[in-house]
Amino acid sequence: MTALNGMRVIELAHERVAFAGKLLADMGADVILVEPPGGAAERHHPPFLNDAPGPDRSLWWWHYHTSKRSVEIDLGAPAGRERLLALIDQADVLIEAEPTRRLADLGLDWPDLATRRPTLIHAALTPFGRGNPASDLPATDLTLMAGGGPVWSCGYDDHSLPPVRGLGDQAANTGCHYAVMSILTALLARMTTGRGQFIDVSIHAALNVTTEGGSYQWLVNGTTVQRQTGRHASIVPTGPTQVQCADGRYVNTGVPPRIPAEFAALNEWLNALGLADQLPEAVFLEMGATWQGPFDLSLIGKDDTVTAVFGAGREALKLIARSISAYDFFMGCQRAGLATGIIYAPEEAFEDPHFRARGFDVPVFHPELDRYIRYPGAPWRMPASPWRIARRAPTLGEHEHELFGPEDS
Amino acid sequence: MSGALARYRICDFTGQLAGAGATKWLAAFGAEVIRIEDPVRQGRWDILRGMEPFKDERRGIDLGGAFNNHNTGKYGITLNLRTTKAREILAEIVRQSDVVTENFAAGVLENWGFGYDALRALRPDIIYVSNCGFGHTGPYAEFKTWGPIVQAVSGLTHLSTLPGQPPAGWGYSYMDHTGGYYMAMAILLALIHRERTGEGQWVDLACTEAALTLHGPTLLDWSVNGRGTRADAEQRNSNRSQWLPMAPHGIYPAQGDDEWVAVVCRHDADWQQLGRVIDADWCQSPSWQTAAGRVEDQDRLDAAMSSWTRTRDKHAIAGALRAAGIPASPVMRPAERVDEDPATGDFGLWPTVAHSAIGEVRVDGLPVHLSETDWSITRGAPCLGEHNAEILGRLLGYSRETVDALTAEGVL
Incomplete structure (x- = not known):
């Protein structure tokens, strides 16, 4: 069996929390993605299958929502809130990245949820923490990475060039890593206490403690690292480590x-x-x-x-x-x-003989296309409780019947 | 002290950050993490042990600031595994541990006679988590890595760049931090699995594979659409939007030396708001009134943005734009985000620990709070062999005299 087999996770669809749901879903949790009427905005996130947009064609969506089920729920309507509560009544974990007051305004926040479901673990992922109103101001990966520390340390020896933000939505990824570590810790705690809890994850804080010497040089002796081309930002300049080879790479x-x-x-x-x-x-x-x-x-x-x-x-x-x-x-x-x-491009690593030999790329069947798509695979080899993509990302409302029956959907 | 993980004991061979960062998390939630170190080489398989930064310019094997940062709350014992007695002591510690962790190059622990089969013979339900760059199987299993190598091979370095420049990469070991996060998740998952089934296992974590999973949409764009990231590498500006058509989307110079501000217009409404704040003719340029038009003309747009930001304070710019509903942030210097930012300070992100040799020093805390079993970081990293008597007394019943004798014999 997989490690999280039988665990039910409710995920309120949001681009910042999607990866946390995927990490849990691919380890066997039953992750139910709750989308607003008409579907989540991330369904329209490029890139797309054959570059043609469409709610079930986003490759971003495909990647971040593997192994999940989906339902449409209008949390603005009383009936919708009842449906969410019905899901919560059977859930182990709720993960969300909503504005800080939204769930409270709907009567769906901690600690009300705990009264109803004492074993629930509720993880909230926000830019600056649940208690900080700044979390409700607009922010993107670029602004979070700039404010959280990573950008200061990345760039070139030539400081007339701007510092650089690495690609891949790493702000949300880092927040999601911490969200999952917290959820797993809370699941272990629950095995002895029998109780759930509320988890407050700050993406800004997560980035702040993901900068190596950027933070601890300052903490230890008040020195400030300076960015350098292709190598660690440093107090004392260090020799270049990046070389262009005879083939240009x-x-x-x-x-x-x-x-x-x-x-x-x-x-x-x-x-x-x-x-x-x-x-x-x-x-x-x-x-x-x-x-x-x-x-x-x-x-x-x-x-x-x-x-x-x-x-x-x-x-x-x-x-x-x-x-x-x-x-x-x-x-x-x-x-x-x-x-x-x-220094590989990601797709070059994907095709490299080592990762192919280890079976890093995995086939995932897309019934609508009648073909298998090669996906990035397991972040770890856990033989007794294997990582697995159970199914491709859900189409809109795909699991309404399964979860609520025909009369209710 | 948090009780969340208080019932677990970790026999910990990890070092640097990719491994030590994982067990730091466990210790902060109450697990008993026992670092095993080599007395002969003064624990130098963790290169950070005696490395900068140093507080008060005091140097030494117990005084490394990064080592302290990554090893808070852990116990430390020394075992000279070249001796039979030390190997017997280690075997007994393994018998009493839930998890054995290491991030050596593949095969090192096996060569010492403590590979998975040996560990399992000592304790059938042991969880063994190894973390190395390429994993324990495959053509590169023997290869060595550091964070920057993992970042290079996985594509993270390649996708951090400006046009006409070599890769900027990551100015720190993002994948040592993140490899540690994956290692922590793997340990926790394996513990959950064991609690539910009684079964232990060996988790083989390849840091480079973990890194590859951070480029999901890019890899699907390749496997589905055949579009790679090599051909346009020379033109790539990774400060621009990776997927969504957003512009301006950049890091712009601000007033002062090496001061910068990040600004993003997500859509036309943000752009119109930006125009109201900037109030310059170029904001009304007809071709820039649509996202497509702005994305098409980003070089000129960025030049115009820079001309406006260059003479203004980065905090003032970000404040004005955020008040207008536009995503913006200063590029924060370490001093600013550590000492002057309530979003970190009020969150309790920089706890002060007491270190036996360094004294009081601040460290990275954890960016989360759990309402019932929160983390606690109060004790610094262990000095070399600091807990020999305590741990060997508690786990093996050794007296102080026995520990002193073993030290004199070169076992500890």
């Missing part, structure tokens, strides 16, 4: 060698490629290969020899990268034990 040269075996492997590879005489720092590379005792990284920039040896490793990697293809660089480095990476 980029690689991340990662963490240069730090132990003698890594220096030795790199030196050997450099020689095998016939590039050693092009590296002025080759002598320091050899020094690294025969280094005695601990190689203390905290002395970089303070001890001349440590700095030179570390720098030689980095220069050797850059020289090799410029001389061969990105994929060959990635393979060669990793076989030498060095953590480097090719």
